[in-house]
Structure formats: C-alpha cells, structure tokens
Amino acid sequence: MLTLLICLPLLGALLLLRRSEAEREALRLEALLWTLLTGVLSIFAYLHVIDVCTGAPANTFAYEVNAPLIPRFGVTYHLGLDGISGLLVMLTGVLGFVCVQGATAGVKDGLKGFLVALLVLESAILGVFCALDLFVFYIFWEAVLIPMYFLIGCWGGDRRIYAAVKFFLYTLVGSLLMLVALLFVAYQGQQPTFDLTVLYRQRLAPDRQLLPFLAFALAFAIKVPLMPFHTWLPDAHTEAPTAGSIMLAGVLLKMGTYGFIRIAIPLFPDAALHFGPWFVTLAVCGILYGALVALVQPDVKKLVAYSSVAHLGFVMLGLFSFNLLGLQGGMIQQVNHGVSTGALFLLVGLIYERRHSRQIADFGGLFTQMPLYSRLFLLTVLASVGLPGLCGFVGEYLVLFGASQRSMAVAALAGVGVILAAAYLLWMFQRVFYGPVASDEVRAMPDITRPELLSFVPLAVLMVVLGLFPSVFLKAAEPTMQWVQQQVPLTAAAAVPETGSKLRRGVAH
C-alpha cells in the first residue's frame, strides 16, 4: 500500500514524459489525475491510521512493510505510518493536488518538465515520511533535493539560480554529516542495522550520543530551518514558483521537524536533553526574529517566508519542551503551518499572476475588487494568526502551555511572538485589501476563478477541521508522542532555570 502510494506520483511522472510539450491541457489534466489519486489514497491511508493508532501501544504502525533489502548491511525496506507521519502524508497528498490545480497556470514555458519535477518531488517526500529505515529515509531525504532544485532553478524568479544553488548546497552539507552519523549509529550494535525500530532499542551511552545527535540535528535544523541556519529559506521561498513555495513551506520544512520527532530525539534522548536549552533559545530567537523581520517586509511573499521562520520556531519550542503538551503542540503546529502557509503562498501566487508584483505598496483596496478572494485570504490569515476555531490556535496554545511548564520566561517571550504574528499579518492584510484602490492595474484584477477556488477548497476544509476537531488528530499521534516523551530522561527540573538564563543572554546579543 505505501509502496503504491510512493510510486503513484513517480509513475505519473514517467507517463507524462511520453506526452509532447505542446499538449498543455492534456499534460495538466493527466498530472491532476495522478495527484488526485495520490491525494485520495493518502486521505484513506490517514483515516486507516486513525483507526489503528488511536489508543494503540507505542510504535504501532499501519501498513507496515518490512523486508530485507541488503541483508549484509542490515538495510531493510521498512515502511509504516503512525499518527504523526500519517498526518504529514495526508498533507503531502493534499498539497500535491493543490499545487497542480492552483499553481500551474503561471508556468508559461516547459510545463512538462515542471509537472514531472513536481510529481517526482511528491514521491520523494512521501517516501521520507513513510520510511522506518534510516537508509531508505536518507535516500528519499536527499532525492527531494533534485526536483526541488530544478523547480526553483528553472521556473523561479529573477535570482532563481542563486536561490536554487544555495538551497541545494546548504541542505546537502547538513545531510552529508548526517550520513556519517547515520552509519556510525548503524554500526554500534553487534549486527549492523538501519531499522529504526531496532535502533530505538539499542540506545547509545549518553556521552557517545552527543556528536551523532549534533550531526542529525544540524541536518534537521537546516531543513526546519532553525534560526541561524535559516538564510536559505527567504531566498528559496521568494524565488521559487508558487507550487515550489507551497511544497517547500507545506511539507519540505516538515521533514526537518519530523526528523527531530522520529529520529533525533528518540534515538539520542540524553543528548537532546543536554542540548535542549540551546534549541529552546534558538527557537525563541527564531520566533522573535522571524516576526520582527516579517513586520518590515515590503514584499508579501517574503513576509510569508519570514513568518515561516517564526512559525517553525514554535514547532521547535514545543518539541524541545519535552512534555506531552509541547510535543503534541509542535506536532500539530507543523501541520497547521503547512496548511495555512501553503494556502498563503497559493493566494499570493494568484495575485502575482494577475498583477506581476508582490510589493505591498502596489496594492490596496483589493477588498472591493476581489471580494471572494479577500475573504479567503482573511480566513487564511486568521488561521495563521491562531484564531480559536481555526487550525493555528490549537498548536500555538499547546506549545505555549507546554513551554510554560518548563519555563515561564520562555513562554512569555514566545507569547510576544504570537502578538507580533498577528501584527504583521493583519497589518499586511490591511494595507493590501483596505483603503482606496491603489491603481488602474488593481482595478483590472478579476476575482478568484472557479478552478482556483477548487484548489483552495481542500486547504480551507483542513483549516476548519484541524481547528474544530484537533483531538482526533492528537489522539492518533498520542501513543508515539507519549513514547517519545518517555524516552527523554527528564529528572529534576534542572534544565529550567538554566534555560531562562541562557535565553536572556541569547536575547541580549
């Protein structure tokens, strides 16, 4: 089943290759069919996961496949879904459809290559989330780079080459060190093994965990991106075509946070605890820095990109609170961010196609011009800000609650981040949508069309469902999250005051 899910977009990509460049409509429809199929399948898979994993013992996986791949090296073809990966798989499936439906009209040149890259990308991302073997995980993890590199580099904006190469090299350096650490870990036991579920049981001695943890954490932190490693993100997001940005923000970044949940924390819990305060500090810095930079961006897309840095800071803060509330909050927040930021990028892409500008100053008064579009935008902004009833609220609330149990100071600073988030998003909304109509170009902009609306619907549904029924999603992830939390040897609340002091130093800089 999971093999089918991973191969479906890839198969679609191969079949697309036989069509000629000229048949634009046929190409688009065929790609749409494949992503729709994948999307529906991924939703069904997640529904089954909810069934299997809710209330199940830890490390119960739905659709588990486990076959030896290279027996001599202990490499297994081990795939499986639980409440965390299942949710991300569903998100990937949905966003794949959204991308093809909503973000391919702007691709003027080389549509075939674009769709092929998009489908290959979807396959690779699905593989990352399904893998339970480090070798398989690494293959998919790195394979993501190639299609994304082409998406940014061939169909991006003016500085696309710089952004593509920066994205590729930045990520590659991190992952290569992870490769060494991964091999180091695999050869620790009597038998080499790359199977995660086996590796969970062979814990390294605490002092030997530090370096491998740092190598893994570096790879994941670059992907997330955690604050000092975030510089590739604004470039990549801004230069990427709309579909690329949606995939990048929606699921690619989640590979990093997912890596922390699935690999870095449970495999090296002592090291994670040891370095925890650093990550908390960086996460809070990211929240505040991302928000402050977003506040002054004149470019809507860049604003959304920096808001990603802030939102992902929340996710990391939740994960490194090491309590169930924080972990669950981080988990759900990463999905929320995928939905709401993916939607924001989609919507920004739509006005860019109409106006060929993303400067806030070029707009104004859109509310009267594009009423339906504006309401959808407002919904997304509110979801992103964390209005109760929409998706963002649950995640931010849980994260703040979890963080406050560890350190009040941290939670307070993160709370400032929430306020800032409301400020920059709503201020941007006000400047773009209210006020007098800015120019004749704006006056000529048509409202959202029906196909565009269709691409937005799945995201809107997810926003509402995640906001109204979060417990369904949380319960499915709970067994694994509880288990992850138990792995971390939290003894006395020793780390808490230390976190506070480090944080103050971090902020003072």
Next chain:
Amino acid sequence: MDFRPPDMNLWAALPTAVVGATALVTLLLSVLRPAGAARRSISFTLFGLALAAVGCLPAAIFRPGPSFQGMLVLDPAAVLLSLLLLGATAVCVLLASRYLVHDGVDAAEAAVLLTLGCAGMLFMVSAGNLLMVFIGLETMSVALYILAGLAGARDRTSHEAALKYLLLGAFATGFLVYGMAFVYGATGSLDLREIGARIAGGGAAPGFLAVGLALLLIGLGFKVALVPFHMWAPDVYEGAPTTVAAYMAVGVKVAAFMALLRVFNVAAGGAAASWQAAVAWLAVLTMLVGNLVALAQTSLKRLLAYSSIAHAGYLAVGLAAGGAAGAQAVLFYSVAYGFMTLGAFVVLLALERADDKPQLDDLRGLRRRHPLLAAALATFMFALAGIPPLSGFLGKWLLISAAVQAGQVPLAVAAVLCSAIAAFYYLRIVVYSYMREPADDASPVTLAAETRQALAACLIGTLLCSFPFGLWLLSAAGWAAGALR
C-alpha cells in the same frame, strides 16, 4: 622433489587472449586489405570485445582460481571489472570511429591501440603476481602513450600531452619496479598470495616492506592520479583527444585501482599499519585538491580531469578502510564511476566542435538545444555528485560505511565534506545547461548514431548502478570482495 603438473588453466586467460588476438587480427587485416578497413575493423573489434565478455562467463561459473603458477587470478572481482573494462573499451572504439577519424586518425589504428590497451588492463585486474601487474601496466601504458598523441596533426597540445604522459609515466614505472624489488627483498616472492602469507607469518622484513610498499604506492599513485602525483593528469586529459581522455579516466583508473587493491588490501593486508595512514592522508589530500581546483575550471575537459582526480581520492578512502567492506566499496565504486565518467565524456564529445575545446559557456541553454542530452548530462552530474538515488550515492555510501566500520570516522567526515564541495561544480554544469538561456549564436546540437549508442550504454549502466537496481551490483561486489585473496 615433488612434481607439479603444469598449471595452465586456459579459462583464466581466455578473455585476455581473445582481446589480444582481436587486436592483432585487426592490425593484420587492415594492413593486408586496406580497402574498407575502417568500418570492417571497427565491427570486428566490437565483435572481439563482445566475444571476450562472453569468454569471462566460464571463469565466472567454473571459478578456475589462480592459474599459470598464480600469475593470473580470474576471480569474481576480476570478472566484474573485466566486463566493465570491455564495455568501456567498446564504447571508446565506437566513439573513436566517429571522432578520432575527424582528427585524421585511421580508425583501424585507433581500434587496435584501444584493444591492446584493454588487454593490458585485463592483465592488471587479474594479476596474481607483481610481474603481471608490471606487464599489464606497461602494455596498457604504451598503447596510451601513442593514443594520447594521435591528434597531433591537428592539435599540437596532443603531442605535448603524449610526451608528458610518456616521460612522467616512465618515471613512475621506475618507482614501481624499484618498489617491487624492495618487496621481493622483504618477502622473497613476487607472488601476491605468497607475499600475503609471508607477511602473515611474520617472515617479512618490516623496514624493507614499508619502503617497497611506499614506492609501489607512488608508482601506482601516478597512474590513478593521486595528489601529489597528479600533475600530469589535467594537461594530458586536455591535450589528448577526448575519446582517449575518457579511456584514460575510466580504464586506467579502474585497472590501476584493482592492482592497488590486490597489492595493498589483499596481499599487504597483514601489514596495514605500515600503509593505511599514508593512503588515508593521500585520499584526503586528493579529494581536497581535486575538488577545490575543479571549482575554478571553466574548460569542461579540465573540470572533468580534476573531477576524476577527486574520484581517485574517494576510491582511496575504500583502500584505506581496508577489509572486505573496503574492497566491496572500491569494486562497486569503480563500476559506478566508470559509467558516469564515461557518460560525461560522451556528452562532452557531442558538444565538441571543430577546433574548439568545450567551455562551460558552451553548455548554456542545452535544455532547449537538446533536451535529451541535457537530461543525460544532469543525470551523470548528479551521479558524480553522489546524490541519491543515483549510482554515485550508493558508491559513496559503501565507501563511507567502510571507513566508519574501520573506525576511521575523521576520514569519513573528510570524504563527505569534500563531496559537498564537489556538488558545487557539478551543480554549476547543471545550472548552465538548464537554467541559463542559450547564447544567440548557439548552434543546435545533433547527435551522431555512434554517440547516441554510446550515450545510451552509459546511461543504462548508470541507472543499473542506481538505487534500487544497483543493489544487485552491490551484492555482486560484496560477493566478489569476499572471494578476493
């Protein structure tokens, strides 16, 4: 005195004999009946190479073991690399029939020389005795000295390349032979298995052995272009006709690395302490210098030359790691490297115009000028950069895992950091061919039938070495590595 029957297992010599005979017959035919010799000798050579590949099969099935008093060992590893070398030679013969002819070279002549060189390489990969290593190396090198200078009528750098290669090659051979003499002095034998047994039994004089191994490392290091013995490589690659450069980058390196593997990893495995650190340092130096200098290249041929130097460094990581895991990594990487490098050179040939060495700028907008060629080039570049799921990644994974298994984590870290540097210039090639617009005067690219076939062969080879198909080759290499010694 016991009587031993003459140990002449002909199966072991079959592939080499067929290749040698093919070369000689082609030569005779082209002299005796010059009319239509070009086409005939190309087809005959290709037929002979295919026959030799079939000739490897009995060896793979019957596993003859050491033959001719241990001179020839056609073990699975030798069969694997022989097949690769035969394939690479066939591709080069195919290319020579198209491109060397443009340089005013007689096609039959090129085919004969390429085939003779191949015979030498086959000797090297199945050598069981230091003398055989020497004979194979010289047979191969003499053919290559001539080949490097073949384009001299058109391009004077070709003469320069040939002379440089000859002088430095002869110099390196001196080191090699001197090293053999020392090893003989230390162990009393030239037979690799015998040397291994003496070292294991403690009967080798450690000082002499260390000096001998060091000299052997220098001699063979010249051939595979390990830094600091790499100075000749970029000039020779650039001056030699591109077909020959491809042949050198793939054939010589693979054959000489197999010889290194047999001498160091297998025979001198017991004395690893005396050479492992040296090889590891050479590996780091080679990867670092090769990759860093490649960053600054704008001539594609020189870029590939430095890239092949860097890859010698990666292979040396496997050598330094030692053991069966290291041998497996070297075997797999040799095959993967062979296909992807050959493929890159084929693309280069397709872009070459009359008297102009292709530059990075010539790649501009290749996506529009010839989409298939651009896709092939991108595949080879990502494979060379070692990005999963392509062949280069599986190879690097094996190499790094061998180094980690051997407890050489710093070496593994150095290898991955160097391959991150390498990604930059491989990516730049993709950037030029995919993301930059073609120049206004860019000529459309057309592929000749021979180029098309050669490209398809390299592409299929690379994909077969990639995940998931490459896992078969991976197990085969593991099996072959286990059967070494």
